[in-house]
Amino acid sequence: MSIEVGSKVQGKVTGITNFGAFVELPDKSTGLVHISEVADNYVKDINDHLKVGDVVEVKVMNVEADGKIGLSIRKAKPESERQDRPQRQDRPHRPRNNNRGGGRHETRQPQENFEQKMARFIKDSDERLATLKRATESKRGGRGARRG
Numbered sequence: 001m002s003i004e005v006g007s008k009v010q011g012k013v014t015g016i017t018n019f020g021a022f023v024e025l026p027d028k029s030t031g032l033v034h035i036s037e038v039a040d041n042y043v044k045d046i047n048d049h050l051k052v053g054d055v056v057e058v059k060v061m062n063v064e065a066d067g068k069i070g071l072s073i074r075k076a077k078p079e080s081e082r083q084d085r086p087q088r089q090d091r092p093h094r095p096r097n098n099n100r101g102g103g104r105h106e107t108r109q110p111q112e113n114f115e116q117k118m119a120r121f122i123k124d125s126d127e128r129l130a131t132l133k134r135a136t137e138s139k140r141g142g143r144g145a146r147r148g
Contacts, residue, residue, distance in 0.1 A: 003025060003029060003031075004060065004063075005051065006059070006060060008058070008076050009025055009059075010056070010058075011023035011025045011057075012054070012055050013050050013053060013055075014052065015054055017046075018046070020033050020034040020035050020046065021038070021046060023056065023058055023071055025058075029069060031060070031071040033071045033073055034072075037073060039074060054072055056076075057070040057077075
């Protein structure tokens with residue numbers, strides 16, 4: 001019996017990993033059921049759904065040239081049992097707001113060019129260096145420290 005894409009077959013779970021389960025098919029070949037194809041809902045731990053030795057019905061999703069077989073338990077269920085995720089057409093698509101203000105709307109500064117950014121960086125850097133130097137000199141009692 002050759003494995004054809006779209007066919008439904010019975011298989012036995014032979015191994016479980018954190019990303020899916022390996023299923024032995026009737027022709028002694030092995031395919032992988034990815035964790036996202038185990039159940040209709042989110043699967044955090046595949047061990048909650050499958051155990052080694054379970055006999056499951058799978059649908060052949062793809063057969064690659066190198067012999068890898070992709071399987072799905074979720075799509076092997078009859079249409080009446082499936083709880084397909086509804087398509088998100090109930091609300092319009094809004095682009096994400098990528099500002100990191102925690103939801104606050106901030107007024108944006110006009111874009112700085114490279115020279116302005118470099119000048120600001122150098123100024124900030126010099127100020128920090130001067131503050132650090134003053135603090136260090138006073139603790140060491142070096143030449144720049146005040147003596148009372």
